Amino acid sequence: MSASLAVLLTFLLGCPPSKSVVPDELLPPGLEQSANMPDYATLIRRYNARLEGLDTLSCRTHVEAVWIDDKGKRRRESGKGRLIFRRPLDTALTVEAFGKTVMWAGSNQAMYWLFVNLHEGGELYFGRFIGQGPTRRTLVVPPDAVPFLLGLMPLTPNPPDGTPEVEALRGYALIEPPGMGMRMLLEPATGTPRRVDLIDRDGVSSVICLLDGDVTVKDLVRPEYFVQGGGLVNGGVLRSSPGPRRVTLRNMDGQTRVVELPDRSDSLKALIEEALDAEGVSANEGWVIVPEASVKPELTLPEVATLYPVGEESKMVVEIKSADAQDRRVRDALFDLDLLRDTLKPDRVIDLDQPDE
Numbered sequence: 001m002s003a004s005l006a007v008l009l010t011f012l013l014g015c016p017p018s019k020s021v022v023p024d025e026l027l028p029p030g031l032e033q034s035a036n037m038p039d040y041a042t043l044i045r046r047y048n049a050r051l052e053g054l055d056t057l058s059c060r061t062h063v064e065a066v067w068i069d070d071k072g073k074r075r076r077e078s079g080k081g082r083l084i085f086r087r088p089l090d091t092a093l094t095v096e097a098f099g100k101t102v103m104w105a106g107s108n109q110a111m112y113w114l115f116v117n118l119h120e121g122g123e124l125y126f127g128r129f130i131g132q133g134p135t136r137r138t139l140v141v142p143p144d145a146v147p148f149l150l151g152l153m154p155l156t157p158n159p160p161d162g163t164p165e166v167e168a169l170r171g172y173a174l175i176e177p178p179g180m181g182m183r184m185l186l187e188p189a190t191g192t193p194r195r196v197d198l199i200d201r202d203g204v205s206s207v208i209c210l211l212d213g214d215v216t217v218k219d220l221v222r223p224e225y226f227v228q229g230g231g232l233v234n235g236g237v238l239r240s241s242p243g244p245r246r247v248t249l250r251n252m253d254g255q256t257r258v259v260e261l262p263d264r265s266d267s268l269k270a271l272i273e274e275a276l277d278a279e280g281v282s283a284n285e286g287w288v289i290v291p292e293a294s295v296k297p298e299l300t301l302p303e304v305a306t307l308y309p310v311g312e313e314s315k316m317v318v319e320i321k322s323a324d325a326q327d328r329r330v331r332d333a334l335f336d337l338d339l340l341r342d343t344l345k346p347d348r349v350i351d352l353d354q355p356d357e
Helices: 003-013 040-049 143-149 268-278 337-344
Strands: 056-068 074-086 090-097 100-107 111-116 123-128 167-169 172-175 182-186 193-199 205-212 215-218 246-250 256-260 304-309 314-324 348-351
Touching (some): 040 172, 040 256, 090 143, 100 143, 111 143, 123 337, 143 205
Parallel strands (some): 123 348, 215 314
Antiparallel strands (some): 056 074, 056 314, 074 090, 090 100, 100 111, 172 182, 182 193, 246 256
């Protein structure tokens, strides 16, 4: 087994190397503290607004693994690959070496899987999302968790079991979406995730994912809007209405900004001024409403996702080189385990839901 595949398997299956390659602090750079931290529902609506129109995603990636080998030496291996995502839960993450696929991790709505060592015969590890046995062995980072770690999955702004707290940490909003097994640090103004943890039932982190930089998703078809969720009546008064209501503004310097309007009946001018003030932006900067026909907000993904398994001494860095929302090569066969098994032909098959022998 090559060194790069060994560490990827180590990372995904959870077998610890020997020495630390993990930095002392696993936090994104601090933000200026916001005077008005948004409540949970507002924060999640901002987070979800980033994802409007995104159904399919195809990315070119570069994957790097860093670890300590059996002799105590720091090692590094890397390869190019692809990250593919299609709603609701179709995922594929591949790594190539010398033009050949050597690892393929994926999921659909029913199952998840990991092919490794494909250049040496290969092994397939797979599991199911239902009917799991009591002795089930799990991957440290199940492939279906990747869209959540990258901030690609919408969340519920109004959970049925009450409103979660929003705490401030170094200028970020810290939340734990109920029932999701995640802890998140989000930029308050935009809902952009900068750290996502997978957590267990006791709230203890098992994987930490730091998200840095921005890559624009190409060819994303966005819903264009003037005021979404409400209409202008009676000389510029916006009536209260359910759901998020947003306008896009542009200032004299050509900068654009999407703001979410308070949910009450008032003049549009007053609502915009209050929304800008809540985000710490002066209403005196010459902001004007962008006409509906010229509005097409961009979606950005993290340029670099660095994953650290807690309690283990390795990391995996996924760098997104490009992202496309209209890749016609995304098809059903990429998320069909039976077809993948016939194509990749692994020598060994391990059912993670069966008891260890």
